[in-house]
Amino acid sequence: SAVISQKPSRDICQRGTSLTIQCQVDSQVTMMFWYRQQPGQSLTLIATANQGSEATYESGFVIDKFPISRPNLTFSTLTVSNMSPEDSSIYLCSVGFGGNTEAFFGQGTRLTVV
Amino acid sequence: AQSVTQPDIHITVSEGASLELRCNYSYGATPYLFWYVQSPGQGLQLLLKYFSGDTLVQGIKGFEAEFKRSQSSFNLRKPSVHWSDAAEYFCAVGPLNRDDKIIFGKGTRLHILP
Numbered sequence: 001s002a003v004i005s006q007k008p009s010r011d012i013c014q015r016g017t018s019l020t021i022q023c024q025v026d027s028q029v030t031m032m033f034w035y036r037q038q039p040g041q042s043l044t045l046i047a048t049a050n051q052g053s054e055a056t057y058e059s060g061f062v063i064d065k066f067p068i069s070r071p072n073l074t075f076s077t078l079t080v081s082n083m084s085p086e087d088s089s090i091y092l093c094s095v096g097f098g099g100n101t102e103a104f105f106g107q108g109t110r111l112t113v114v
Numbered sequence: 115a116q117s118v119t120q121p122d123i124h125i126t127v128s129e130g131a132s133l134e135l136r137c138n139y140s141y142g143a144t145p146y147l148f149w150y151v152q153s154p155g156q157g158l159q160l161l162l163k164y165f166s167g168d169t170l171v172q173g174i175k176g177f178e179a180e181f182k183r184s185q186s187s188f189n190l191r192k193p194s195v196h197w198s199d200a201a202e203y204f205c206a207v208g209p210l211n212r213d214d215k216i217i218f219g220k221g222t223r224l225h226i227l228p
Contacts, residue, residue: 006157033215042204042220043158092157096216102148103206103216107157 002027006093006106013083013113020079021109023093028073033094033103034066043092049076083113116141118205120219128227129197135190135222137205147188148206148216149179158204164188175199200226 003026013019023032031050035043046066047055055068069077080087093106119138127133139145149161162173169181179190188205205219 043218045215048215094216102160102163104160105150105158110155 002029002095002097002104004093004095004104004106006109008109009107010110011112013111015084015113017083018079018081019083019111020077021091021093023076023078023106025074025095029095029097030073031096032070032076033096034068034076034078035092035094037090037092037108039089046078046091080111083111085113087111088113116207116217118207118217118219120203120205120222122222123220124223124225126225126227127195130194133190133192133195133199133224135203135205135224137188137190137219138186139188139205139207140186141207145207147179147181149173149177149188149190150204150206150218151175152202152204152221154201161190161203195224195226197226197228200224 005024007022011019031048033048034046036046037043045058046061047057047068049055049068049070051070051073057063065081067079078091088111090108090110092108094103096103117140121136147164150158151161152158161177162171162179164171164181170178172178177190177192179188181188202221202223204221206216208216
């Protein structure tokens with residue numbers, strides 16, 4: 001299992017600014033995932049972050065808008081850049097161990113852009 | 115293509131009544147299946163999972179789910195719901211290996227009538 005700490009838990013930001021979300025895991029994991037959950041919607045994968053290499057982004061998401069860092073096996077950050085009200089969402093960090101294991105999620109960061 | 119379908123966006127049941135949430139999947143190989151619950155303002159919590167073996171799996175909070183390969187379904191059930199069960203429920207499939215991502219359904223929001 002894994003315990004994931006994500007912060008901040010919520011924030012209200014001005015449009016045009018950037019916010020960096022941190023994700024700390026209590027055990028070493030190879031893959032970390034960042035999801036976005038827009039209001040009333042399901043989870044959409046933004047990118048997969050592998051330690052020591054560039055993150056892999058899903059269709060519709062780009063590195064300039066959502067830069068990700070993965071400096072070690074227990075930590076990752078997601079930055080939401082040049083924010084607009086459309087970026088208002090819950091952002092969730094997730095880890096998985098592959099094979100027959102489930103994914104574990106942080107509590108999420110509720111972002112409101114005004 | 116891999117996909118998960120939850121045909122019911124909203125379901126309303128009375129407290130004490132039985133519940134069944136539907137989930138159908140499309141996956142290229144034997145799937146690993148999950149049900150997650152998201153309470154208001156909370157992250158995702160795993161209710162139960164299926165990898166192999168007995169097709170009826172028991173989870174936390176009195177939930178169970180049955181895997182039916184012939185119907186490509188993994189429906190979630192509870193014999194008697196409690197007001198605290200009001201939440202969003204997500205069905206998911208995967209990952210098969212370390213690099214796979216979990217695919218989520220769009221979710222079913224459960225409302226409980228007193």
